[in-house]
Amino acid sequence: MRPMTITEKILARHAGLKEVTPGELINAKVDIALGNDITAPIAINEFRKSGAKKVFNRNKVILVPDHFTPNKDIKSAAQCKVLRDFAIEQKLTHYYEGGTVGVEHALLPEKGIVVPGDLVIGADSHTCTYGALGAFSTGVGSTDLAAVMVTGELWFKVPESIKFVFTGKLRKWVSGKDLILHLIGDIGVDGALYKAMEFTGRPIEALSMDSRMSMCNMAIEAGAKSGIIAPDKVTKAYVDKRAERPYKFYSSDEDAVYCEVREYDCNAIEPKVACPHLPENTKNVGELKNITIDQVVIGSCTNGRIEDLAVAAKILKGRKTAKYVRLIIIPATPHIYNEAMKKGYFDIFLKAGAVISPPTCGPCLGGHMGILAAGERAVATTNRNFVGRMGDVKSEVFLANPAVAAASAIKGRIAHPDEVMK
Amino acid sequence: MKFKGNAWKFGSDIDTDRIIPARYLNTSDPKELAKHCMEDEDASFASKVRPGDIIVADKNFGCGSSREHAPIAIKASGIACVIAKSFARIFYRNSFNMGLPILESEEAFGSIDAGDVIEVDMDTGEIVNATKNLRFKARAIPPFMQELINSGGLMEAIKKKGAV
Numbered sequence A: 001m002r003p004m005t006i007t008e009k010i011l012a013r014h015a016g017l018k019e020v021t022p023g024e025l026i027n028a029k030v031d032i033a034l035g036n037d038i039t040a041p042i043a044i045n046e047f048r049k050s051g052a053k054k055v056f057n058r059n060k061v062i063l064v065p066d067h068f069t070p071n072k073d074i075k076s077a078a079q080c081k082v083l084r085d086f087a088i089e090q091k092l093t094h095y096y097e098g099g100t101v102g103v104e105h106a107l108l109p110e111k112g113i114v115v116p117g118d119l120v121i122g123a124d125s126h127t128c129t130y131g132a133l134g135a136f137s138t139g140v141g142s143t144d145l146a147a148v149m150v151t152g153e154l155w156f157k158v159p160e161s162i163k164f165v166f167t168g169k170l171r172k173w174v175s176g177k178d179l180i181l182h183l184i185g186d187i188g189v190d191g192a193l194y195k196a197m198e199f200t201g202r203p204i205e206a207l208s209m210d211s212r213m214s215m216c217n218m219a220i221e222a223g224a225k226s227g228i229i230a231p232d233k234v235t236k237a238y239v240d241k242r243a244e245r246p247y248k249f250y251s252s253d254e255d256a257v258y259c260e261v262r263e264y265d266c267n268a269i270e271p272k273v274a275c276p277h278l279p280e281n282t283k284n285v286g287e288l289k290n291i292t293i294d295q296v297v298i299g300s301c302t303n304g305r306i307e308d309l310a311v312a313a314k315i316l317k318g319r320k321t322a323k324y325v326r327l328i329i330i331p332a333t334p335h336i337y338n339e340a341m342k343k344g345y346f347d348i349f350l351k352a353g354a355v356i357s358p359p360t361c362g363p364c365l366g367g368h369m370g371i372l373a374a375g376e377r378a379v380a381t382t383n384r385n386f387v388g389r390m391g392d393v394k395s396e397v398f399l400a401n402p403a404v405a406a407a408s409a410i411k412g413r414i415a416h417p418d419e420v421m422k
Numbered sequence B: 001m002k003f004k005g006n007a008w009k010f011g012s013d014i015d016t017d018r019i020i021p022a023r024y025l026n027t028s029d030p031k032e033l034a035k036h037c038m039e040d041e042d043a044s045f046a047s048k049v050r051p052g053d054i055i056v057a058d059k060n061f062g063c064g065s066s067r068e069h070a071p072i073a074i075k076a077s078g079i080a081c082v083i084a085k086s087f088a089r090i091f092y093r094n095s096f097n098m099g100l101p102i103l104e105s106e107e108a109f110g111s112i113d114a115g116d117v118i119e120v121d122m123d124t125g126e127i128v129n130a131t132k133n134l135r136f137k138a139r140a141i142p143p144f145m146q147e148l149i150n151s152g153g154l155m156e157a158i159k160k161k162g163a164v
Ligand code: SF4
Pocket: A067, A103, A104, A105, A124, A126, A300, A301, A302, A360, A361, A364, A365, A382, A383
C-alpha cells in the first residue's frame, strides 16, 4: 500500500477505500455537517426543493445561529427562525440558541460533537478549525451542506499536503496565532490553495488545544482546504472529557508524500500583526510604531477561548484601557463565558473599561456589537482584515494575538505586551 | 454554453466580503444581494453592469468566506461568467454547485482591458477578446465538474442519482 498522510488516511476511510491519491475524486461519508444563520437558510431551502423529508441523521446535522445573534434586526431574526423551525421539525439533537449558543468553531469541539478522525464539513470557511483535533474538516458552500443533509455524503478532491515543520521554542507572548500569521506572511493568502496543511514539530506538540485551534482556524487564510495536527496526548486529554462518540487517532506515515515541506524556527518568530487589508501583510509588532487605534476586539473562533481571555486578563489586571479606545471582549461560548466569570476575569475587564459581549461572531464579520466608522482603526484577535470586514470600507483592522490586543488597548496604539508588562 | 459581453476587470485576492459585504447577509434573496454586488470594490458596479457582462479577475478570486451569497450575487447581477487567473477553493466549488460558469486562464487576464468585448465558449473553454482580436484557451474543466454543470448543479445531480 502507498504510504499516506493523515489527511489521506481519513479521507480513504470515509470513502470506504484502502488508499487514496491526491487529485482523486472521491465520494465520502460525512460525520458532522454544520450550518449557521447565514449559510443554513440557503441549504434548508435547497433541501426542501429537493423533495427530501428527513435529514440523513438528526445527530449529525448541526445548526448554530451565531453570526447575527442575539438577533440584530428583523431580517436576521427571520433567517434564524428558518434554522429554528427546521431544527424543531427535524428534531435535531444539536441546535443552539439564546444562552446555549456560542461561536460555532469554539462550540463544537468544546461539546465533544467533533472528535479525532472525523470527516467534517461546514458551510462556513473556518470549519478547518477542527483539524486541531486530528479531524479532516473543511468549509463548503450551502448547496454542499444541502447535499449532505439529504445523503450524508459529499464529493471531495483528495488534496495534496504541505508539511510545515516547526522547530525551536516559542518566545514569550508568542502563541499559535503568531505561528499561523507568520506562516501566512511567508506563503501568502493563496500559498496553500486547494492543499491540506499539516503542522508538525516539537513546538506544535507543546501547544495547548486552544492554540492549536487558532492555528488550524486560519488555514483557510492561506487558501487551504484544511489544516491538521496529528492527535497526541494533549488531544486525548481534551477529548476524553467531552467526546460524545468513539474517536480514532490517525497519523501520517513516515514516508508519506508531501508536495512541499517548509521549516520554521520558532526562536525567530515574534508576536505578529497582520496589517490591512490581507492576512498576509504581517509585520513584527515592534515594527509598527505609533499606529493609534479606536477599538480592540478580543474574541471570535480564532481567539475567543479561555486561554485567550486568560492572557488578556493577565495584561489588563490593574490597568485601564487608553482614553478613547473601546475594548470589546467576546467569550466565544457560554461555557467560556462562565469560566471567565468564575476566574474573576470579568472584574478585571470591567475595571479596565471593557465591554463584555455575549458569545457571538458580532463584529468579526462586521455584523453588529462593535462596527467601525470610516477612518476608525481596530486591533482584533479575529482572522480577517479584508476591506470593510469590521464596518465601513474606510476602516482598518489589524490582526493580532490577545496579548498584543490587550497591550494595545492599554496604550491606545499597537503595542508589544512587554511595553505594559515590564 | 456561449456568452458574449463586456469585461469588468478586478485585481487579485478579491475576497467574498468585497463581492458581497457581510452587512447584507441578513437576507439570501438574490435580487437584494445583487444590488450590493462588488459594492466595496466599485460602488457603481451594481447600477452599471449589464446582463451578459463578464468579470475578469487576477488570482485567488473569491477568497475568504464560504458564503454562497457571493456567486449568487454575481449571477443575479447579470454577470454571465467569471474568468480569473485562479479561484479560491470554496468559491470554485460553490460556483459549480449553484451554476455560475467560471473559467481559469492565466493569459486572458493580462490581455483583456475593462470594457473589451469578450466571447466565451464554455464547452471548449475558448475565450475570445473580440475587441483586440485575441484568443485564449482556459484550463480544462474536470469531467466530474462538467457533469455537475450538465446536470444543472449538485442538487440536480443528486436527484438524478435517485439519492433523494
Ligand atoms: S467568529 Fe468570525 S470568522 Fe469565526 S465563524 Fe464567526 S464570523 Fe466567521
